[in-house]
Amino acid sequence: MHISSRSWRCEIINNNKNQKSGKVLNRIKSFTRSNRSIFRILKQVKKEFQLLWTDKFNIFIALIVPPLVIAMLGITGYIASSTTTPINCVLVSYDSNTYIMENNFTTSRLDNYTSKYLSAVNKSECLNLIEFFNASENPYSMETARNYLIEKKIKIIISLPVDFSELLTYGYPGIIDCVVDSSDMKEIQNNLNAVYDSIKIFVNDNNLTPQFKLKGFEEFAIPPDYSFRYNYNVVITLSFMVVGVGMVLTILIIVQEYPIARLLLTPVKRSEILLSKYVTYTCILTIQNISLIIAALSFGLYMVGSVFDLFLALFILGFSGLTIGIFISTFSKTKTQANQLFFAAFLVLILLSGIFIPIDAMPIYLQAIAYILPLSHGDPLIRGIITKGKSVFGFDFFMLLGVIIILVIISFIIFNKRKYEV
């Protein structure tokens, strides 16, 4: 069979045309396919919002509780900073007992500074003297004072040693012993500060020499017209709250939604269902973060860094909570299992967050776990922005981002393999 070169050329041109039109058709098909996919995702997002709207309690937890907590912190912080609560104490004086000088073995019973220090304690607004014991008259003074400490009647025993007046009289610096209730670690410094206040009054009233003046050089401190308590509490609360609420909101969204099984018998894809859940709860998270920042600032949060950085930090922390919650939900077979997993995961998150035990003080294997947990990065991230004016983009941010990406990928894989049968 003879085929002319012209007919060959025609065929090639036609083939090219067919190929081109095929490509165009494929492009149109893929465009309509992606359009359909977007349409389905949007409809699924709408469904998620409708489901969320039917559960008013969840909305209350997500959007009302967090700013309310911040408001409560603001109010209590304001009250706490405007009033000083004096710390209960007793004073035990051994000063009237006989003191034997070390150099010439002569005895001395000087106690002229005891009453002066007693009046300084009475003057101090930080201390509330419950009882004064003179150990020369009552040999069981210290035992009684210790019993008070055990019974929580007092928080400090201030003890004047036998050579208290002697040392001050001869121009030596005096020594005051302090027994502080150390069962509450946070209060130790507060209790000592109160004793220091009484010493300041004592030194000033009696023109004691040498007088020591402490000059502090504070960095990143909260200015006096702001409440340091509120700032401190907000930093801790914000990270715990956004991660916790994110988890609470999402731990049941897959395990509890039984009709997913039926939805999967329609052309909707598993990835579209999961993506719509991420989109919905990200919107809720955004609203929550904005309301949290407004609440925190309106109650007098002292902030050096930018508001946008704080928003991004809260967002990424909250999103890590969402991803953990969704991961638990895709992983669990029943609601009970999801709830138990949530409890266990949140406990680990809190214990290894570095708030109770510094991460660097943990064994190396626990440090490795702690560094991949979101809460460990929450406190330094938020504190850095609020008190030091740091940028959000740093080690903690990128670490969180990495953890989130891994968890999102794993949750998609698990959800794609999850068994659904109707």
Added chain:
Amino acid sequence: MDMVNVKKLNVIFGKKHIVHDVSFTVKKGEIIGLFGISGAGKTTIIRVLTCQIDKKNWNGEVLVTGLSPSKKSNHPKILSNIGYVPQLEELNLYYELSPMVNVEVFTSTYGMDVKKAKEVAIKLFKILDIPEDTWNKRVKYMSGGEKKRLSMALGLIHEPDVLFLDEPTTFFSYFN
């Protein structure tokens, strides 16, 4: 054209051989029923036909609307061509949403326009005798029979070529 064509279908889960050499065909317009004792594998056959069981667990020749569920790429097309009414309503309906919103949720997956979907839904609701005052209330407040009929409406809403009904008479009263 055969709507469903099953030849020598065997379903095996581990050591359990659930369906043994089942063959049947369903032509367009035909209604067939599967009868058997509990655990005979009726629902399992429907699950194979509705792309719910992995190919590794079954063998034989199966065609639904001319497409084989053995190929994953065929699943979206098969699922677009079929309707399904499952045995349990809690797996089929969003109890916290109204019937109309349920219609919107399920029809959107087929890319149906909301207006058209609602028009079809109203027709089906009337045919299936679903009281009008329940259309915009939460599904959880409907009776068992009403839920079943709503389930059927959702199975039919996209005008499928084949409708699979699993235990369709549960909760139905004599009058329905």
